[in-house]
Amino acid sequence: MIRILLAEDDESMRVYLARALERSGYEVVAVSTGTQAVPYINSDRFDLLLTDIVMPEMDGIELAQHAAQVAPEMRIMFITGFAAVTLKAGKAVPQAKVLSKPFHLRDLVLEVERMFGSESLTGLN
Numbered sequence: 001m002i003r004i005l006l007a008e009d010d011e012s013m014r015v016y017l018a019r020a021l022e023r024s025g026y027e028v029v030a031v032s033t034g035t036q037a038v039p040y041i042n043s044d045r046f047d048l049l050l051t052d053i054v055m056p057e058m059d060g061i062e063l064a065q066h067a068a069q070v071a072p073e074m075r076i077m078f079i080t081g082f083a084a085v086t087l088k089a090g091k092a093v094p095q096a097k098v099l100s101k102p103f104h105l106r107d108l109v110l111e112v113e114r115m116f117g118s119e120s121l122t123g124l125n
Helices: 011-023 034-043 060-070 083-092 105-119
Strands: 003-007 027-031 048-052 075-080 097-100
Touching (some): 011 048, 011 105, 027 034, 034 060, 048 060, 075 105
Parallel strands (some): 003 027, 003 048, 048 075
């Protein structure tokens, strides 16, 4: 089963995304800040880091850069509502996918499926 570490500071968005991904067959660990995500990255294995870019304490770009050093096999997808930040993310972590808010849950699930190909399952039809 594909494991996703979700870092999103907006509680309702975090719960919404985690629930949708779990319903689509993914295992999700959700945290509210980048600093809360770091111990998971350091001690556990995840297939995907799905992170908001703009967060307090440690932003998603810093978190992704840490993940790239500690777990280079982990794929990274940013979610953001700020267009200018999207450009910064693309330069800082060029292999990462960026999904701009607002987006439909189906778009998120499809992007995750594209990243993992036949490894993933979908429950959203």
